Amino acid sequence: MFGEIRSGRHPHEVGLLIIMFLLGALGLLFFSKLANQPVRSLPYPFGHILFAGLVLGSGVTLGGVFWRNIAGALAERIGLLSLTLHAASYTYAIIAVSGIRGLNLAGFMVYIIGANLWRIHQIGREIDQMEALRELTAREGAAVRDLLQIPPEEP
DSSP states (O other), X not given: OTTOXXXXXXXXXXXXXXXXXXXXXXXXXXXXXXXXXXXXXXXXXXXXXXXXXXXXXXXXXXXXXXXXXHHHHHHHHHHHHHHHHHHHXXXXXXXXXXXXXXXXXXXXXXXXXXHHHHHHHHHHHXXXXXXXXXXXXXXXXXXXXXXXXXXXXXX
């Protein structure tokens, strides 16, 4: 378990990321049929960019979730940051186009943004814990070598 992130791979998180990936991919493939009014009202490339960001962000996050070391944690954090920024853009589009009628969906998107930011914070704490454990283990190893009078290994 040394060097692994503990709190990834929750079925709920993985399921949501898979759905986001599929929705983004379908939105890109069938944009004219699946895009809702706020997305269609954006200038030409931006609606497609939102769907592409959903695919990219959820794909990178999923990869990070299953790659259970510091590099995976960083990939998960980058993917979540991307999803957060795209969710914020979509929330803005909802409010700009729908006004008060879009408040329910905008509220849900704010919840998604908050959940992503919380997970980003958790990942940062876990990385700090892993670094502290690595440093402690290195110090203990040096102390044991000194105690047993074992010469340090040459790099």
